[in-house]
Amino acid sequence: MATDPSQLELLVPILRPIPVIGSSLAAVVAVAVELRRIHLTRVANAEALTEIAERAALLSGSIAQSRQAAEAHAQALSPVVEELYNVVEKTKRRADELRTREEEPPSFWETLCPCFRLSDADKALKSLRNDMDDAFKRFSTDAQIDILSDLAQIRDIVAALQHAQHNGQWDTLRGALRPTDDALYNAHGTPAGCFEGTRQRLLSEIETHVARTEAQHAVVFISGLAGTGKSAIARSVCDRLSATPNVHLLSFFLSAESLARRDAMSVVHTLAFYLARAFPQLLAPLCDAIHKHDGALARPVQEQARILLEEIVAKLAPCSETLVVVIDGADVLDREAALLTALVAFARAAPMRVRIVSTGRPTRALRDFFTSLPSSDAPPPDVRVFRLEDVDMFEVKHDIRTYLRSSLTQAAARHRALSTTGRSLETDVETLATRASGIFLYAAAAVRCLERPGLGGPESCLDGLLHGGPAYSALSAILDIAYSDILRRAIPEPGPSLLKDQARCLLGSLIFIEPRLQTQDIAALLGYRPPEAQALLDLFSAVVSVVGDFPSIFHYTFSEFLQNSARCQDTHLVVDASLQHGILAQRCLDVVRSAIGNNRTALAQGRIATLAADLRRISDSGTHDTRLYAFRVWPRHLSLAGSVTPDLTRALNQFTERSLRTWIDVTLEFDTHSSVQASIRSAIKWCEVWLEFSVAQDNSNPSE
Structure with missing residues (x-):
């Protein structure tokens, strides 16, 4: 009987010789399931079944060959196919018995339980293929349908086992690496991205640099002081790149407040785990590497990075995709250069374009690392450093103004009092933007205060921010948290x-x-x-x-x-203004006396032309020489010291009558004698204060 072509066309996706799909067994059983579907649609006949069985046999051989080329894919079969042939034989015998008796077949879960041992998958697969071929020829349609129904159950069991095995590997890997999920760019608590409409030029430049195809691997460093918005920029970069085709994104946002988020090993482990997530074919090699290298997870960071990142990514097939690794807050690490060095080695080993994007404060270690990087590797990476303090201040102020304007406008919409007083919103925005002076943290803190309870409402709060009051104290308290953290880290x-x-x-x-x-x-x-x-x-x-x-x-x-x-x-670390001015007065006078002492011979002869000419030369050159500074501004520190501090006392002790005469001689020779005369007047004033202070001290301690 002829085969219905329209029905056989349904089998084309299954019978087409293709690489391993999940597992060889699943592909073969899929043919059997399709046979059952054809029978149920009442178009099956013996000739069609025989033809399909032959095709299934051919498919099995093709898949077996594919397995040799992709053994890792077919390896998932080994737990279930060791004795599958025996299971099928039992199924056939049981189906034969059921031809004459109406009984329910035994549960295949029970039948398969003792079969989950490792074996030769190819041998079992060949036996299954031959058995299927025999079954199609020896049994009636009803018996075949029983077998096929049971095989469909096997197919479902195999799929469930493979899924469980796959998930088990992930669970094992997660248990070993313990990735820090809350350090991912999109985790709860990670800083928000840049406000809409701000940092547009900078973000575009970074994105363009990442997208360049000229360099195989490149490094981008975004350097900025505290509060300049580095984390927001890093988050925006992640948000943009995560939606870019053919770009795989790994991220880690460091934080000094979290032990796990400031540890270099956590960075390596998290990147390794999500590298396998991005490329599932690396799951098995990564698990093998952890088991193969005894104590791998206790080794130094750079060695772990070599085992878990560099050697693993090298197993990927070459491709035209791009892998981007974003590390925010690299300065939080104790040895930030060590981790970045390991990441650059990881980038070199990858058979694809890799971009390392890092943010951090401009520490000496980071500056030295990125300065030396272009000449340290062969071939060197393409390095680009973005210094946020170099961004045009007008552009930064524009962005802060945009953020403040939108935030205040939204506050005005929520609280009608802000919009009915006739105040100039633009003037308020300009004032706050000027005071922010390039610090986004200041602007963000001001906006947070607008909605804080207990500050008298948004309008009263805004007045307090602009003119001083509880709101400004609240803003200062927010900044104090950041500044205290900076001192603790320093x-x-x-x-x-x-x-x-x-x-x-x-x-x-x-x-x-x-x-x-x-x-x-x-x-x-x-x-x-x-x-x-x-x-x-x-x-x-x-x-x-x-x-x-x-x-x-x-x-x-x-x-x-x-x-x-x-x-x-x-x-x-508290700076007392009076004490500090006293220290500077003392230091300046030390420099002045040293300069005069070095010219004592000329001074004794009434000539100080050498010193005067030297100072004039320094002044003309426009440099900030220490002696020039000391000669010109030390009386300012004397006059601003509000009390007689220990350092100021030492300075005045040195300023004897002989020193006054020296200064008079200097005054006669200097072109800038008015400044020196001011120094003398200031010194005389403080000598009087010091004498009064000394007398008071003597009177209070008569025994001394």
Whole structure:
């Protein structure tokens, strides 16, 4: 009898020789299931069944060959096919018996239970194929349908077992690596992305650099001080790339507040786990690597990265897709350069384009790493550094203004009082944007205060933010949390008091020194060696901006924080204005006396032309020399010191009558004698204050 072509066409997707689909057994059984479907539609006949059985046999051979080329795929069959031939034989015999008796067949779950042992999958598959071929020829249609029905159950069981085995591998891998899921870019609690309409140019540049096809692997570093929006930028980059075709995204957002989210091993383990998620074919190799390398998860970070990332990604077939790894907050790590070095090695090993995108504060370790990276590898990665402090301030202010305008407009819509008082919303936005001075954290804190209860409502809160009051205190409290964290990370407790005192002196000098000095001049003024001063500046790279080697406190609110003992809880780091001016006066006078002492011979002869010419030359060159600074501005620190501090006392002790005569001689020779005369007047004033203070001290201690 002829076969109905329209029905056989339904089998084409199954009978077409294709690579292994899930498992060889599942593919063969799928043919049997299709046979059953054809019978139920009342178009089956012996000739058609025989033809289909022959095709099934051919398909089995094709799949067996495919298994040799893709053994890893077919390996999932081994637990269930060892004695499957015996199960089918029992099924046939049972079906033969049922031809004459109406009984229910036994449960195939019970029949298969003792069969789950490893065996030769090809041998079992061949037996099953031959058995199916015989079954099609020897049994009546009813018996065949019984067998096929049971085979369909086997197919379902096999699929369930494969699914369970697959999930079991994932469970095993998760248990071994313990990935930090809350560090993913889209996890609950991860910072939100950039506000709509802001950072557009920067994000486009980053996205364009990531999409470039010229370089096989590239590294992008987004450097910025505290509060400049690094995490928001990283989140926006992730949001954009996650929706980009042919881009696989891995991410880890570090946090100093979480032990798991500031550990380099957690980064490696999480990236390895989600690398296998992105490329499921790496699941088995990754599990094997963990079992193969005894104690792999206890080895140093770079070695773990080699085993779990570098060697695993190398097993992928070459492709034109792009893998992007986003690491936010690299400066949180103790040895950030070690992890980034491992990630660059991982990128080189991958048979695809890899982009490493990292954000962090401009620590010395990160700056040195990205500076040396282009010349350290063969071939070197394509490196691009985006310094947020280099972004045009007008552009940054525009973005902050956009964010504030939208937030205040929404507040006005929710609270009609804001929109009925006739106040100029644009003026308020401009004032807050100016005060933010490039710090998105300031703007975000101001917006948070608008909805905070207990501040008198949005309009009263806005007035408080602009003119001082409880709202400004609330804003300061939000900033204080960030600043306190910066201090703890700079000098972890219990930090040495000497280091804290040096840090306080340096930070206080940055607050009060005007005009600004270069790092080496600040070091000379404070009596530090230049490397010591640089090391201190590196500790506070989150809040100290360095432009052209001129360091300065990036935002005035940090200066306010340091000078307020009620806000800065670390007493060793609180900057007392009077004490700091006394320190600077003392240091300046030390420099001045040293300069005069070096010219004492000329001074004794009434000639100080050498010193005067030297200072004029320094002044004409426009450089910030320590001596020039000391000669010109030390009386300012004398006059601003509000009380007689120990350092100021030492300075005044040195300012003897002989020193006054020296200054008079200097005045006659200097072109800038008016400044020196002001110094003398200031010194005389403080000598009088000091004498009064000394007399008072003597009177209070007559025994001394």
